Amino acid sequence: MTQASSARPFRHAALRRWWSFWALLVVLCGGLATPLVSEAAAASSSSKKKSSSSSKKKSSSKKKKASSKSAAPKPIKPLQRDVVGPEAVPDGDYAEGETDTDGEGDLEEDTGDAGDPESELEAIERELLSQPAGPEPEIVYAEGPPPPPPPPVKPRSLKHVLIPGETLDDVARLYQVEVGDLAKWNGIRAGEPIPKKKKDLRVITTHSPPPREKLEHLVKRGDTWEKIAAEFGVDVAKLRQQNPRLGDKLQPKPKQKLKVVAWKDLDLSPSAALGTKLAQIRVRAGGLSIGKPNRGKLVRGVELPDRPDLYVKRKPDESYGSTHTVMQTLAAITRFRHESNFKGQVVIGGMSRARGGRFRPHKSHQSGRDVDIRLPLLRSAEGKRHTTSADVDWKATWQLMRAFLDTGEVEYIFLEYNLQKRIYKAARESGVSREQLDAWLEWPVKIKKRSNKRVLIRHVEGHTTHMHVRIRCGPNEKHCYSSR
Ligand SMILES: [Zn+2]
The missing domain is CATH 3.30.1380.10 (Muramoyl-pentapeptide Carboxypeptidase; domain 2)
Known part of the structure; x- marks a missing residue:
């Protein structure tokens, strides 16, 4: 694009005509909408024929002007708004009765009723x-x-009830805290297992763990650890850990009710x-x-x-x-x-x-x-x-x-x-x-x-x-x- 093209519309007669027409309207109407609509609609339809013929002249004059350098671009004025009367077709894509192979109702070629619209x-x-x-x-x-941003959360101290087989690492991960801190809060030496007598741990955290669900299964003939783990949707090793008193084989004695339990940390809902x-x-x-x-x-x-x-x-x-x-x-x-x-x-x-x-x-x-x-x-x-x-x-x-x-x-x-x-x-x-x-x-x-x-x-x-x-x-x- 050369600079010439930006200045061209202001040399163009049709546009000058339009600008003076517009200025006149502003003076005459002083912002009154009703007369403006009808006059503008009449003017734009009458100017269509003229401008389509003048666009041919324009294209020939383009070549001549392209070589001459022009002054700095003038300030941009807004484009002409199409003022549409109640019976007029609002725009090109909306043309009743027009047929087009691709379904885009095609009107006739654009007529340059606003001077030189391209430039x-x-x-x-x-x-x-x-x-x-x-x-x-x-x-x-x-x-x-x-959603409002979550309010800043202060660390709080809470009690975590241990489940069988749970380790310091497990609990630290659950509450997103350091294992060392967790051990210190509970008087446990880092690296040592949780003493058997402890039923719960103190945790200081800003994080809320996902809700935990307790599942139970009454053992039937033919049940295996794998089968129950699959049914619960939990890890077999974890399930074994959570049921330390049950042996490798799940064989209830006659009339004995053997129960397998599992604790499952629930995911957020999909x-x-x-x-x-x-x-x-x-x-x-x-x-x-x-x-x-x-x-x-x-x-x-x-x-x-x-x-x-x-x-x-x-x-x-x-x-x-x-x-x-x-x-x-x-x-x-x-x-x-x-x-x-x-x-x-x-x-x-x-x-x-x-x-x-x-x-x-x-x-x-x-x-x-x-x-x-x-x-x-x-x-x-x-x-x-x-x-x-x-x-x-x-x-x-x-x-x-x-x-x-x-x-x-x-x-x-x-x-x-x-x-x-x-x-x-x-x-x-x-x-x-x-x-x-x-x-x-x-x-x-x-x-x-x-x-x-x-x-x-x-x-x-x-x-x-x-x-x-x-x-x-x-x-x-x-x-x-x-x-x-
Ligand atoms: Zn379309």
């Missing part, structure tokens, strides 16, 4: 890249607010461990969306982290997004994994490239805010090459959508109209009210009236095997533009 975007990109990326990495918390593992996912700050989904870029794109426990990335080099988008996507899918019984794959079909911009066959996916997700499949359909709506796990699909909706950061979800019926049904079955669904889905409004319904889950042709989720602009993204 404008590049200028913004350069400006943002020259600024620091941001503070500490942001963290997604899977469920609710972060679900608790899973919760901790999922609770914090670090997401790099500074990934910023600029421009619009169908004409934009991505600054310091954040790669969706590899989390095979959550999802599979079909195209890793097209799995970049803004920090905000990656955070919301992780939060939604993590929540879905917690709350749903769905055990199959969540496949991320595509997001944006590391620096955003256009890539075929997508029309949008340019600014790091779009995420294509394959509709979750029934177990029987996993691995199928071609799937139909009968192969989709609609309950899981609804749960996944709901997890995204609940982030409060979804701008749209695209899904074909006739499939919304399945979502409607699954959502109703899970107890969602008709009123709530009416605010989310186009279904069951008749097709002709559909376009008047401004809802989050929308029909766009081609979204039959995947849903397309668009996340809103993040709180720090001042160059990111929504379609409304």
